[in-house]
Amino acid sequence: MKNISHLFNDVYAPVKALLIHQSPKGDKSYVEAFDIGANGRPINAHPLSVNETISLAESLNTSTGFNNNFLKSEGLLPGKVLYIHPSRDGFAVWHTREQEVDLLFKEGLQIPSGKSYVPPLIWKATKNDLYLYAIKTIGKVSAKTPLFRAPFFNLYENDRVCMGTVDTGMEQVHSLEDFMAQWERDFWGSYFSHLIGEHSPVQGNIVQLWQQQVKTRQKFPLDVLTPKQKTIKDILV
Structure with missing residues (x-):
């Protein structure tokens, strides 16, 4: 404090x-x-x-509550940035490709923590909230790229990530690059613990899916993603 x-x-x-x-x-x-x-x-x-x-x-x-320097790049915009909304309640939208990451699971899920492949993701974040979506597009994305539910635990029906008691440390962020890196660190560094709501974000059993993914470390099966009936354009507001 x-x-x-x-x-x-x-x-x-x-x-x-x-x-x-x-x-x-x-x-x-x-x-x-x-x-x-x-x-x-x-x-x-x-x-x-x-x-x-x-x-x-x-x-x-210049007051702490309204400062949006976190949306200003240190130089040329990073290639993964898709959109910046530089208002008082500003946000950024960016894209990460399919990658292998370290995943942490609470013991009660009976999924071992470990490395696993995750699908290409679309991140939308303000200074306080993170929304996460999956896509099937491997190459270049556009405003018309269809969105799918992110195949993870701890997500609300509106795709906002429940960060629990995680301290995001955004007060120390002073550039767009740091802002995106901080959110990605916080998300992958938090424990997946529970589903929010009655519906699984994937087609099939999400527990069995991640048990298999961590065990085999195979590429993420994009066919299990659940469509959102939205495109990237729909979240640029």
Whole structure:
């Protein structure tokens, strides 16, 4: 936990006040700004200027809650990046190819932890949430590429990953490259423990599937993936 006790004695003096006016119908509004006089009372009422608006936006953008530097690349965009939405609640979408990874399973599943192949995946992540999808496309993907349910435990029906008590450490992420790497590390480094909901994300028995995959270390059988009736284009919102 970060120690902020040294900030408790800082004194902040008011310098500006904002008053928001709204029309009776609520469809129009404008912001009036006030300077704060020496006696602490608002003076010099005036419409919020362009410079004041920019200053306010920059101030909000540098706060911890709204900072989206994690969507800025250190250089040229990595080849696996498909889409970036650079808003206050921004997110990135990226693609990983078929690969062999280390998988961790809780003992209760009776699946041994170990290396296994996983299918090509589409990752969509904000600073707080991760959504995961599988695809059958081995080569280049496009907006029309069909999506399938990711064949893993710990996923909600809406494809959001349940990270449990995992500390994602996103406060220390300051670039797009670190952001993607952190999410991938956190996902593969967490234990698969349970299904969420009544339906298996694969066609067939998911426990038997991963028992076989870890045992044989064969390529992932794409025919067991369950279609989402969506394409990559549908998740770019």
